[in-house]
Amino acid sequence: MTKLYVNTQKEKGKINKEIYGHFSEHLGRCIYEGIFVGEDSPIPNTNGMRNDVVAALKEIRVPVLRWPGGCFADEYHWKDGIGEKAKRKKMVNTHWGGVVEDNSFGTHEFMELCRQLGCESYINGNVGSGTVQEMSEWVEYMTFDGISPMADLRKENGHKEPWQVHYFGVGNESWGCGGNMLPEYYANEYRRYQTYVREYQQNKIYKIACGPSEGDYEWTEKLMQMAGKFMNGLSLHYYTLPTGNWQQKGSATEFDTETYYITLKKTFFMEELIRKHSAIMDRYDPEKKVGLIVDEWGTWYDVEPGTNPGFLYQQNTMRDAMVAAVNLNLFNLNCERVQMANIAQMVNVLQAVILTEGERMVKTPTYYAFDLFKHHQDAELLESSLFGCGEIETPEGSVPQITQSVSSDKEGKIHMTIANLSADQSCHMESILSQGKIREVEAEILSGDIHDKNTFDQPEKVKKKAFEIREADNDTIRFEIPPCSLVHLALACDQGNM
Ligand code: AHR
Numbered sequence: 001m002t003k004l005y006v007n008t009q010k011e012k013g014k015i016n017k018e019i020y021g022h023f024s025e026h027l028g029r030c031i032y033e034g035i036f037v038g039e040d041s042p043i044p045n046t047n048g049m050r051n052d053v054v055a056a057l058k059e060i061r062v063p064v065l066r067w068p069g070g071c072f073a074d075e076y077h078w079k080d081g082i083g084e085k086a087k088r089k090k091m092v093n094t095h096w097g098g099v100v101e102d103n104s105f106g107t108h109e110f111m112e113l114c115r116q117l118g119c120e121s122y123i124n125g126n127v128g129s130g131t132v133q134e135m136s137e138w139v140e141y142m143t144f145d146g147i148s149p150m151a152d153l154r155k156e157n158g159h160k161e162p163w164q165v166h167y168f169g170v171g172n173e174s175w176g177c178g179g180n181m182l183p184e185y186y187a188n189e190y191r192r193y194q195t196y197v198r199e200y201q202q203n204k205i206y207k208i209a210c211g212p213s214e215g216d217y218e219w220t221e222k223l224m225q226m227a228g229k230f231m232n233g234l235s236l237h238y239y240t241l242p243t244g245n246w247q248q249k250g251s252a253t254e255f256d257t258e259t260y261y262i263t264l265k266k267t268f269f270m271e272e273l274i275r276k277h278s279a280i281m282d283r284y285d286p287e288k289k290v291g292l293i294v295d296e297w298g299t300w301y302d303v304e305p306g307t308n309p310g311f312l313y314q315q316n317t318m319r320d321a322m323v324a325a326v327n328l329n330l331f332n333l334n335c336e337r338v339q340m341a342n343i344a345q346m347v348n349v350l351q352a353v354i355l356t357e358g359e360r361m362v363k364t365p366t367y368y369a370f371d372l373f374k375h376h377q378d379a380e381l382l383e384s385s386l387f388g389c390g391e392i393e394t395p396e397g398s399v400p401q402i403t404q405s406v407s408s409d410k411e412g413k414i415h416m417t418i419a420n421l422s423a424d425q426s427c428h429m430e431s432i433l434s435q436g437k438i439r440e441v442e443a444e445i446l447s448g449d450i451h452d453k454n455t456f457d458q459p460e461k462v463k464k465k466a467f468e469i470r471e472a473d474n475d476t477i478r479f480e481i482p483p484c485s486l487v488h489l490a491l492a493c494d495q496g497n498m
Helices: 051-059 071-075 107-117 132-143 149-156 183-195 217-230 257-284 318-333 365-376
Strands: 002-014 021-023 064-067 091-093 099-101 120-125 167-170 206-209 233-240 291-299 338-344 354-357 360-363 380-387 391-394 397-400 402-408 414-420 427-433 437-447 471-473 476-481 485-494
Touching: 002 402, 002 414, 021 291, 051 107, 051 354, 051 360, 064 107, 064 167, 064 338, 107 120, 107 132, 120 132, 132 149, 132 183, 167 183, 183 206, 183 217, 206 217, 206 291, 217 233, 217 257, 233 257, 233 338, 257 291, 257 318, 257 391, 257 397, 291 318, 318 338, 318 365, 318 402, 318 414, 318 437, 318 485, 365 402, 365 414, 365 437, 365 485, 414 427, 427 485, 437 471, 437 476, 476 485
Parallel strands: 002 427, 021 064, 021 338, 064 120, 120 167, 167 206, 206 233, 233 291, 291 338
Antiparallel strands: 002 380, 091 099, 354 360, 380 402, 391 397, 402 414, 414 485, 427 476, 437 485, 471 476
16 A cells, blocks of 8 residues: 655645646647648638647646747747748758748747737747847847837737747757857856846746756856856756667657666656756755756657658657656656746657647647646645655666655645556555545546557547545545556545544
8 A cells, every 4th residue: 555645734835837838849740730730721720720739738728838949949030930921031940850941930920829828938049040139139029018120020010019928048958959059158148148138018038048958967057157147047958768869769659568667767867857956056046046947858759650750750658648747746846946847849749748630630648647737737736755655676777656746726625646657556545634624536547558549540549537536534535546547636625633
C-alpha cells in the first residue's frame, strides 16, 4: 500500500497557470496546416484558424503561447509578416526542412490566435540575426497606444488598438542556433537589447533571457551574475530523448519496456536540472523574483517514417502521457522558482497535444494529461509526501513508481494528480488529509498499455474516463491505480478537525 499524506494547512506557493503553457514554431506543420489554414480553406476556420483545433485547445485552457520560435525566431524579421498578404516576403525556413515560408501567419494572425484561445502572448525576439532597432520597433508596433511610426503602421494594417504582450524572450538558444554566443557575450547583448524592450502605457512586459541548455550551469552562473537584475525570467530547455543520442533518438511507437522506463528516467533528470539551476539562481536572487522558464520540454524521437526529417513529426503514446505527468508534477512541486513552462510543441511537432491530417484531427495521450492537470492552474501547491512507494529499476538507475502533486483551488477544492508509472503493476493507494472531512470525490483516469495511441483511423483509443474510488471516509480515500495510468482526484471537503 502506498500512502499519500496531504498537509491541507501547508501552502507552498502558487502554481502559475503559465506552467501549462505551449510553444508554437514555424516548423513543419505546427502553424501552417496544424493551426492556420487561411480563410479560404475548406477546413472550417475562423479568420484562418482551424475551429476544431482551437476548440480542443480551449478545453485544456491553454494559458500562454510562445511564438514564433525556437530557432526560427532568430531568423524571423517581423516586418515580413505584416501588411497585405500577397505582398509579404517569401523566405526559406533554413532550420526546418528548407521550405518556403510565405509569412501569411505573422503578428496580427498570432495575436488573433491568442484572442481566440483566450491566452496570453509570449513573443520571442530575434537577437541572432536581428537588430536592437528591429526588436524595439516590434514592441512599439504591438503595444504603443498613441502616435508613433510603428503604432501608425499597425493602424494602417487594420489594428487600431494596441495588443498586450505579456512575455518577451530576448533571443532563443543564443548558445546554439540563436548565434553561437558565449555566456559573457550574450549577457551583454541581453542587457543592451532588453533596454529597448519598452513598456508602453499599461503594458507590463515580463522579460525572459535565454538560459542554459540542459546542465550548462556555467551559462546560468554568468547570466545571473551579469544580467540577473535586468530580467524577470531565465529560460531552460531540456528534451527527453530515450537514447540520449541525437543521431538515433529512437522510435515514438516501437519500444520495449526497458526503453519505456529509461525514457522516464531521463525525464526525471528535469528534477536535478531545476534543483541545480535554482541553487545558482538562489545565490543571486534569494527572493526568487526571477522565474525559471522551462519554455521547451518534451519528448524528441526519430520522425515518423516517410515524413520530412525537418518537420519533426512524431506519434504520441501513453509513454508520452507519463512523461508529461512526470514533468508537470515536477513543475508544480517547484512552482516557487518555475514560473512558466511550454511544451514543445502544440500541434504536429515533437510531443504535440494535437495531430492533424488534412481535415482530420486527433487528441494525443499528452492532450489528456494536460486535461487532467488543468485544475492546478493558479491553485496553491499543498505539502504532500509519499510513503511506501515502490521503485522501478532501470539500467540507468531507479525511478519511483508514483509521481504526484496536490493543490487547493480558489474554491477550496483539493486536486491530486497521481501517475502510476509501472508498465504492468497496479498500485493500491490511500490518500490521507491532515484536516478536513471529505464530502465529495470526483475522479477521472487516463490509462492504457504503454504503446497505446490515437490514430486518424482510431482517434479515441486513448481518452479520459471516470474513475472509481474504492472507499472514502472522513479524511481518507482508498483506490487502486492500474498500471501506466494517470488519475485526477478532486476532493470537496468540509473544513475543521474531525
Ligand atoms: O523545438 C524544436 C527546436 O528545439 C527549437 O526550435 C529550438 O529552440 C530547440 O533546439
